[in-house]
Amino acid sequence: MTAHAIRQIRVTPIAFRDPPLLNAAGIHEPWALRSIIEVETACGRVGINETYGDQSMLDVLARVAPALQGLSPWDLNAMEMRVQALVQPSGRSSEFLGELISLAPGTHVSKNVAKVVSAFEVAMLDLQGQLANAPVVDLLGGAARDTVPFSAYLFFKYAEHIDKPYAADPYGEGISPEQMVAQARRMIDQYGFKSIKLKAGALPPEQEVAAMLALAKAFPGTPLRIDPNANWTVATSLKAVEQLRGVLEYYEDPAPGLDGMAEVARQCDVPLATNMVVTDYKEFADNVRLGCPVRIVLSDHHYWGGLRATQQLSRLCQTFDMGLSMHSNSHLGISLTAMTHLAASVPHLSYACDTHYPWQDEEVVQGGRLKFEDGSLRVPRGPGLGVTMDREALARLHDNYLHCGIRNRDDLGQMRKYDPTFTGKQPRF
Structure with a gap:
């Protein structure tokens, strides 16, 4: 393994406070879910990213991460091909069942390939910028x-x-x-x-x-x-x-x-x-x-x-x-x-x-x-x-995740705590 090859990938789910914001699907839950990705090279450099943190996303990230070991941070095409080989691009999320509205395309199973490619691409670009001593915008x-x-x-x-x-x-x-x-x-x-x-x-x-x-x-x-x-x-x-x-x-x-x-x-x-x-x-x-x-x-x-x-x-x-x-x-x-x-x-x-x-x-x-x-x-x-991880903050937000009791965003279910008759059907007005 070369010094700049990817040695390991860590995915840490986090949760942070979210206000009771209303939308067509219902209302935000008290905790928003995200995940933090760290792509570490053999020489110890770490590229970071932040993406979705629902359970289905964590599952697919965990499936792909081992397959990226040994890749160069510059080899984005190989990363994409490995993601495509491991991730099923088709399917429909439960939010499409019946007439329930879905506000977040990022939760759709049909977007899994694109979501996972993006999740690892940004972290690899962060590594590229560190190696080239250049901001990501210059790489773009x-x-x-x-x-x-x-x-x-x-x-x-x-x-x-x-x-x-x-x-x-x-x-x-x-x-x-x-x-x-x-x-x-x-x-x-x-x-x-x-x-x-x-x-x-x-x-x-x-x-x-x-x-x-x-x-x-x-x-x-x-x-x-x-x-x-x-x-x-x-x-x-x-x-x-x-x-x-x-x-x-x-x-x-x-x-x-x-x-x-x-x-x-x-x-x-x-x-x-x-x-x-x-x-x-x-x-x-x-x-x-x-x-x-x-x-x-x-x-x-x-x-x-x-x-x-x-x-x-x-x-x-x-x-x-x-x-x-x-x-x-x-x-x-x-x-x-x-x-x-x-x-x-x-x-x-x-x-x-x-x-x-x-x-x-x-x-x-x-x-x-x-x-x-x-x-x-x-x-x-x-x-x-151009930003670096605060390890203490990461640990604190991961602890939020462990104790918040939420694993998938559910605006509809949260709204039913306020109004048990709420259906979330589209269009409502």
């Missing part, structure tokens, strides 16, 4: 921008979890339009975000529209987006967008399915965005064949197959005159840093990116929480990702 072709803009990501929410495993978060309840304006103001004052996204599809549409109109009045000229997570019918989607005429920068996943989105697009002059109906290259082709009713793809390197695959997606979006931005899930600094390197390397980044980061208050990297400047993150210039 260099920085098209020195800072990456992000958007304030608002959620309707309860003041605290029903099971109260820890103190309530500082944002308090977010149900009324006035409370949502206060939530936005707090987030913008703290982080400097220049645009606002509202997660919708959780409350009656008229209440969510009222919140958007209140935000437009409180923050004149600020780009606004709304995301009902496909929980509105086509008729409801068209009624809502008419009420929001002149307010929206883009309209994210109002109606279910590509056909539903196409029907909305035919009667709506606001560009449609998605992270639900264009989530891989086949679905991208389906959208093109329909004349591109979806005009903006919200990419996510975790389930698009990694940083390089997302760069390829960017070129396709540019070719078909489509916009590009980035989707987020509950994440910590390693994932957010990888996202920042990627976004900096993509000249065709049309809109500020999503991030759940303000909703998290824990961290696993040395130095603590990442610092936003005027709503943006500066691209790290250190070798690799």
